[in-house]
Amino acid sequence: MTSDSRLDEGRPDSNGDGAMLPKVSLLGVDQTSLTALLEETGVSAAQTSMRARQIRHWIYHRGAQSFDAMTTLPSALRGSLDKQYVVDRPTIVEEQRSTDGTSKWLLRYGDGQDVEMVHIPDVERGALCVSSQVGCSLACTFCHTGTMPLVRNLSTGDILAQILVARDRLGEWPTPKGQRKLSHIVMMGMGEPLLNYENVKQALLIAMDPEGLAFSKRKITLSTSGIVPKIEQCGRELGVNLAISLHAVRDDLRDELVPINRKWNIKTLMDACRAYPSGDRWVTFEYVMLDGVNDSDAEARELVRLLRGLPAKVNLIPFNPWPDAGYRCSSPERIKAFARIVERGGYPSPVRTPRGRDILAACGQLKTASERKRRRALEPA
Ligand code: SAH
Numbered sequence: 001m002t003s004d005s006r007l008d009e010g011r012p013d014s015n016g017d018g019a020m021l022p023k024v025s026l027l028g029v030d031q032t033s034l035t036a037l038l039e040e041t042g043v044s045a046a047q048t049s050m051r052a053r054q055i056r057h058w059i060y061h062r063g064a065q066s067f068d069a070m071t072t073l074p075s076a077l078r079g080s081l082d083k084q085y086v087v088d089r090p091t092i093v094e095e096q097r098s099t100d101g102t103s104k105w106l107l108r109y110g111d112g113q114d115v116e117m118v119h120i121p122d123v124e125r126g127a128l129c130v131s132s133q134v135g136c137s138l139a140c141t142f143c144h145t146g147t148m149p150l151v152r153n154l155s156t157g158d159i160l161a162q163i164l165v166a167r168d169r170l171g172e173w174p175t176p177k178g179q180r181k182l183s184h185i186v187m188m189g190m191g192e193p194l195l196n197y198e199n200v201k202q203a204l205l206i207a208m209d210p211e212g213l214a215f216s217k218r219k220i221t222l223s224t225s226g227i228v229p230k231i232e233q234c235g236r237e238l239g240v241n242l243a244i245s246l247h248a249v250r251d252d253l254r255d256e257l258v259p260i261n262r263k264w265n266i267k268t269l270m271d272a273c274r275a276y277p278s279g280d281r282w283v284t285f286e287y288v289m290l291d292g293v294n295d296s297d298a299e300a301r302e303l304v305r306l307l308r309g310l311p312a313k314v315n316l317i318p319f320n321p322w323p324d325a326g327y328r329c330s331s332p333e334r335i336k337a338f339a340r341i342v343e344r345g346g347y348p349s350p351v352r353t354p355r356g357r358d359i360l361a362a363c364g365q366l367k368t369a370s371e372r373k374r375r376r377a378l379e380p381a
């Protein structure tokens with residue numbers, strides 16, 4: 001069943017006026033809430049916890065998309081759950097596969113909102129780039145998502161559903177014991193995850209739960225443009241890998257490229273990174289290479305100074321152009337020279353090879369292209 005069709009069916013309104021309420025998704029509901037919810041459905045108290053565990057096993061380990069598929073549940077329970085709840089997915093409205101194996105999907109939720117999701121395969125592993133919001137409120141000048149207004153936060157279930165859809169498409173049910181094509185999660189899609197912290201947190205807790213999607217926290221990375229107070233909370237409550245979208249080493253330039261810097265400047269941000277409980281791991285700093293804007297030798301040296309004393313790695317990201325962006329990507333020679341200085345300063349600085357260039361891989365582009373198509377279809381001929 002698709003998210004759209006759930007609106008056609010529904011359950012009788014509890015006010016008893018006969019109106020039908022849409023069914024509620026169980027994706028993102030944790031063990032405790034699911035146990036409580038089953039008790040309301042009439043499951044005996046002695047069985048609720050066991051049934052909740054079975055349902056979660058079907059959702060997160062077996063990839064069930066309907067209660068009908070949950071064959072270890074009594075059929076009466078399957079029937080009563082089906083009247084009120086769903087475990088279905090958003091619809092895939094576009095699917096593109098790059099010649100280099102990168103896949104990109106545009107997903108549409110029940111309310112008609114779209115987000116993008118990208119799978120980047122590698123030797124013996126693969127990362128899924130997950131979105132946290134529809135649009136973004138932060139308007140970083142080089143980012144295509146930043147040109148879209150923030151429409152809404154994604155719910156915990158919306159976020160988890162992206163991972164489930166990717167595993168549907170990659171054929172990874174039941175959860176493989178050894179190597180996985182989807183082995184890593186990066187919260188680097190559309191939106192700022194720390195501005196939707198509670199939902200992202202619940203989704204990642206389920207992603208890390210051995211009875212959920214069973215990802216180790218070392219295989220999850222959260223990227224932020226620098227919402228400083230939430231960085232500390234994220235470290236304490238989730239302890240996932242941290243990536244910081246730095247992109248500039250001086251406040252005047254960062255104020256322009258990443259406007260949230262006006263609220264929490266580079267010094268405040270670096271202090272939060274130093275306090276982050278990354279253990280023996282690094283904090284990753286992302287640095288988009290913009291021709292003539294932030295890519296000089298002096299800036300590379302300043303970057304090394306800024307990172308001093310912090311176990312860190314720098315990801316140099318070639319700017320991914322989009323129409324009317326107003327920036328160009330630095331030349332490969334410039335990127336190499338910049339990387340050399342940072343490496344000599346003691347920090348690994350891999351250049352992130354652009355992937356999926358042939359499929360509009362700059363975040364937000366697929367969504368815009370699809371909206372353009374939708375608008376065109378509505379225009380009179
Ligand atoms: N909002 C979060 C996560 C999503 S953006 C953040 O800003 O960290 C994921 C990464 O892609 C960020 O480092 C972002 O700065 C970078 N990015 C955005 N647009 C880009 C583009 N056109 N080219 C290269 N990197 C880009």
Ligand code: SF4
Nearest residue numbers: 136139140143146225
């Ligand atoms: Fe939002 Fe991140 Fe894009 Fe900035 S770079 S506009 S924070 S998605």
